[in-house]
Amino acid sequence: VSRQGTEAAQPDAIVAAERRAERRAALAFLACAAAAGALAVVYWRGGNPRVEGILLGLALGGLGVGFVTMGQRLLPQGPVEQERHELSATEVEEDELEEEFERAASVGRRRLLMSALAAAVAGLGAAILFPIRSLGPKEGGTLSRTPWRPGMRLVTDDGRPVTVAAVPANGIVTVFPEGHAGSADGQAVLVRVDPGVLAPKKGREDWSPQGLLAYSKVCTHAGCPVGLYQAETHQLLCPCHQSAFDILDEAKPVFGPAARPLPQLPLSVDAEGVLRAQGDFSEPIGPAWWNRR
Numbered sequence: 001v002s003r004q005g006t007e008a009a010q011p012d013a014i015v016a017a018e019r020r021a022e023r024r025a026a027l028a029f030l031a032c033a034a035a036a037g038a039l040a041v042v043y044w045r046g047g048n049p050r051v052e053g054i055l056l057g058l059a060l061g062g063l064g065v066g067f068v069t070m071g072q073r074l075l076p077q078g079p080v081e082q083e084r085h086e087l088s089a090t091e092v093e094e095d096e097l098e099e100e101f102e103r104a105a106s107v108g109r110r111r112l113l114m115s116a117l118a119a120a121v122a123g124l125g126a127a128i129l130f131p132i133r134s135l136g137p138k139e140g141g142t143l144s145r146t147p148w149r150p151g152m153r154l155v156t157d158d159g160r161p162v163t164v165a166a167v168p169a170n171g172i173v174t175v176f177p178e179g180h181a182g183s184a185d186g187q188a189v190l191v192r193v194d195p196g197v198l199a200p201k202k203g204r205e206d207w208s209p210q211g212l213l214a215y216s217k218v219c220t221h222a223g224c225p226v227g228l229y230q231a232e233t234h235q236l237l238c239p240c241h242q243s244a245f246d247i248l249d250e251a252k253p254v255f256g257p258a259a260r261p262l263p264q265l266p267l268s269v270d271a272e273g274v275l276r277a278q279g280d281f282s283e284p285i286g287p288a289w290w291n292r293r
């Protein structure tokens with residue numbers, strides 16, 4: 001009687017241990033789901049690298065603990081040995097094998113455990129997708145355009161419109177599109193030369209009224225501001241690596257590492273003598289990699 005009692009007690013003990021393991025694994029998966037959800041919320045609200053790191057660690061830790069508990073307590077354990085000379089199983093062994101299979105198959109039927117695992121995977125998956133937002137907006141054509149539009153007035157950095165009379169002979173003025181004073185990509189240098197020395201190329205005949213020429217101030221080598229002008233040679237100079245641009249020849253580089261001309265801003269003069277742009281720069285501004293495909 002006592003032997004029968006021991007045999008009956010063993011499956012009960014196993015079932016109880018499995019239930020405890022199942023609860024532990026489910027708890028770990030739910031902890032993972034909660035940490036992943038909190039991670040998504042922290043990220044969405046602006047982010048905090050330290051908190052995000054802790055939550056990610058908790059989420060992955062919970063997932064790991066859940067899987068390890070499942071693997072150690074709820075799946076059939078080996079090693080399994082079979083006596084080679086025994087070619088047929090006894091009835092008891094067949095029953096035990098069947099029981100073992102059923103127990104293994106029951107892992108998939110444990111609804112609490114499976115639901116917790118699904119919640120953990122869904123939460124972690126959502127949290128992992130969030131950083132896609134950090135890639136920023138699609139570039140589109142924004143790097144090829146600046147704020148300059150046809151008819152826009154040229155203004156100084158304090159927003160005052162620039163008139164023809166305000167630019168001295170052989171002088172240089174930094175100008176911006178009206179409404180965008182201080183614009184990094186719209187900044188241009190305005191230079192006045194003797195109209196007699198101009199020999200504009202085809203298509204640019206009316207871009208430089210009364211000897212006034214405007215070019216992008218962003219160096220085409222590495223983006224420094226081209227802020228120096230040498231009137232004797234009609235060259236704009238970049239102080240960073242000494243590139244020089246000939247403003248009488250479409251601002252082509254004549255010295256230094258820059259390989260592309262400075263884009264030109266086509267100009268016009270209105271009835272009040274105020275300078276206006278005919279449109280955007282002749283090509284994308286700045287270093288060459290912006291517009292190379």
Ligand code: FES
Nearest residue numbers: 219221222238241
């Ligand atoms: S940035 Fe102008 S020469 Fe290098």
